[in-house]
Amino acid sequence: MKYLSIIGSTGSIGTQTLEIVRSNSDLGVTALAAGKNIDLLEQQIREFSPKIAAVYDEQKAKELKVRVQDLDVRIVSGMDGLLETAGEPSCSIVVTAIVGMIGIRPTIAAMKAGKDIALANKETLVTAGHIIMPMAEKLGVRIYPVDSEHSAIFQCLQSGDRKDLDSLIITASGGPFRNKTKEELAYVTVEDALKHPNWSMGRKITIDSATLVNKGLEVIEAKWLFDVDFDHIHVVVQPQSVIHSMIQYKDGSVMAQLGTPDMKLPIQYALFYPEHRPLAGERLDFAAMKEISFFKPPEDVLRGLPLARRAGRMGGSMPTVFNAANEKAVALFLDRKIRFLDIYDIIEDAMDAHTNIENPSLEQVLETEQWVYEHIESR
16 A cells, blocks of 8 residues: 655645545555645545645634544644645655645655655756755655656656667647737736646646746756756647657657646656556547647747746756746736736846855745745835
């Protein structure tokens, strides 16, 4: 029996992880954590019977404690609660599905407790990859990517010798605005940006897909996950979302991972690696497929990628600035306080104003995040 701790159980990745648990009798849940959605978390507790459940919002945790007092479950709160669920003794793998830099400390706590990580929290590696990856190697824990693109690369890498690898090719759907001009983007609404053509995801990541910031975050994350420099990480738009990513070897051969756009596939692979267990759902019908097309990302219009590459190449604390400024800007956009294109201007302004820290500690990473928020609010 393999027991999971799911940090972010009420979000898109968390709920799909629990769908996989329902379909596999040798999976169990020993810990759950959420931000504030105690209605759904209560349902999950009653169904999956974890030993411990955390709610980041302390008031909501008190409410939940009253609601589930008939059950044998311990309710904890705040960051201390997240850390406790991450290190729950009987779990063997921690699914880090929480959104934002709040996921860094639970990931570290899980690794220190000897847990493998099914990583769905991009911010952990984007902002603290220089801390996380050496720590994982030192502690002997595995990090399994849950992002569809990184899972695809991880699967493709099983095909050959790592020393023969030349480059990574990360695919992008291009989001809902891949064919828009700057003039057209000046008037798009929140509703427009949330209409992703292929994937069903949370609101924040859907906006990140529309700006191509998400693809920029994936490029930085891939650098840390696979130890590949930025000159050998390429992005190509593949609108059908059939090819999830590719690798190219030094002899020119290319390996691609294909499948329907279903996040349960990479989640399940992370949980059961190296098994490809049966998974219900649609299958690709190549005979019915009209085309698989490719084109360059429109980086002059959707500037998330070039800004991310700039941050990634600078390294140090600059990826934290890029990530935190985007988080704040997306929140402002979703609250209808700024326009879509303002997201890029806010990110660029924060990066221009920041004095880069070459090798930041975890404390400096978190301080940088706070500096970014204060800088944006002051503007």
